[in-house]
Amino acid sequence: MTLTPPGSITHRRARCSTPLTLLIAAAIGTIACTTSTPNRARLPWNAGDPPPPLGRLALGMPLSDVQTQLGDSAYVDTWLETGRPWYIIQHGAAIMGFFDPDDSSAVLAGIRIEARAAGELDGFRVGDSAAAVLRKWGPPTMMDDSAAPFVIDYDVGNWAIQLVTLNGVISRIEIAWIPDSMSNREHS
Secondary structure (H helix, E strand, C coil), rough: CCCCCCCCCHHHHHHHHCCCEEEECCCCCEEEEEEECCCHCCCCCCCCCCCEEEEECCCCCCCHHHHHHHCCEEEEECCCCCCEEEEEEHHHHHEEEEECCCCCCCEEEHHHHHCCCHECCCCCCCCCEEHHHHHCCCCCCEECCCCCEEEEEHHHHHHHHEEECCCCCEEEHHHHCCCCHCCCCCCC
């Protein structure tokens, strides 16, 4: 069984397997939003496009390149059973990278940023309005408003974007391979 970091896209995919019609009320205002297929969203990426970099990292990047980008202050945690990397974090920059524990090649399978200065995705940063994202990108693939914070997911072919919002503001941005498509991981 593959374990995934709680709150990560891959963890949420295991928990939320059916689309639901959801209303974002308190967190984003009065925007009604239903889940949709990826082609209804107005994302700047299409299925088959490579995922954009997030922070200074890119999906598929090998551990050695991630360590170079994040510097000596980055901490790598490993799985006890295999010694393979699980995640790498640079606390000062609020950047975290996740690795697939079943993959011996140690390439990034997910990237998370939690600070405004850590990076942007299509012009959006931590601290920006979640309503602005919905206006620009359109209906998400999936939303989870079962508990605060609210989670907004957009699938883009074999990778996905997850925005975590609190009080109508983006508090975390994550991109990750969708689990069943993990074989497409080459870093360009």
